Amino acid sequence: GNSVTQMEGPVTLSEEAFLTINCTYTATGYPSLFWYVQYPGEGLQLLLKATKADDKGSNKGFEATYRKETTSFHLEKGSVQVSDSAVYFCALRSGKFYFGSGTKLNVKP
Amino acid sequence: DSGVTQTPKHLITATGQRVTLRCSPRSGDLSVYWYQQSLDQGLQFLIQYYNGEERAKGNILERFSAQQFPDLHSELNLSSLELGDSALYFCASSVESGGAGEQFFGPGTRLTVL
Numbered sequence: 243g244n245s246v247t248q249m250e251g252p253v254t255l256s257e258e259a260f261l262t263i264n265c266t267y268t269a270t271g272y273p274s275l276f277w278y279v280q281y282p283g284e285g286l287q288l289l290l291k292a293t294k295a296d297d298k299g300s301n302k303g304f305e306a307t308y309r310k311e312t313t314s315f316h317l318e319k320g321s322v323q324v325s326d327s328a329v330y331f332c333a334l335r336s337g338k339f340y341f342g343s344g345t346k347l348n349v350k351p
Numbered sequence: 352d353s354g355v356t357q358t359p360k361h362l363i364t365a366t367g368q369r370v371t372l373r374c375s376p377r378s379g380d381l382s383v384y385w386y387q388q389s390l391d392q393g394l395q396f397l398i399q400y401y402n403g404e405e406r407a408k409g410n411i412l413e414r415f416s417a418q419q420f421p422d423l424h425s426e427l428n429l430s431s432l433e434l435g436d437s438a439l440y441f442c443a444s445s446v447e448s449g450g451a452g453e454q455f456f457g458p459g460t461r462l463t464v465l
Contacts, residue, residue: 284458285456288453339384342393
């Protein structure tokens with residue numbers, strides 16, 4: 243079946259540190275992949291997406307590359323800010339949507 | 352602003368009661384999804400409707416039910432409420448039922464059962 247596995251948090255980083263949040267997936271067919279972000283007290287917002295292998299999604303300094311050979315879609319950012327503190331969800335769509343359990347990121351000044 | 356609206360924003364009620372949560376999807380979106388987010392759990396998919404018909408069911412309790420109306424808004428009914436039903440309830444919408452596009456989430460309804 244389809245599923246998404248992402249690294250457990252919380253992840254705590256200092257401002258300007260490099261961020262990686264790992265996400266791997268299991269899917270039949272050719273899913274679309276997404277990263278959503280949830281800021282405190284808010285709903286989920288789409289951060290970036292990729293719809294086919296080797297596509298790179300990017301937004302607000304965040305990037306993720308659709309790697310079919312490793313079934314991964316890791317989220318990266320070169321220099322995090324305090325304002326990036328949030329919960330990040332990896333998700334796939336293969337007809338239906340499947341979400342990972344979320345990774346909480348805390349960025350300290 | 353995602354274009355998905357949910358009311359009410361907050362709801363406080365007692366055990367054993369029944370509540371109704373409302374969601375209006377983005378203009379043009381035909382699919383509506385409901386999710387439950389508890390403090391100690393991730394996002395739990397409850398149910399999906401597409402153009403008025405139930406399309407997929409997740410971990411939805413028998414005490415919960417939903418429907419989508421001809422104007423495409425949706426309601427989630429929660430009955431015989433228990434303390435453990437306290438959570439954030441999100442609605443999301445998408446254009447189609449299958450396909451490759453993303454979901455757009457509403458701001459959520461925070462339900463507190465006392």
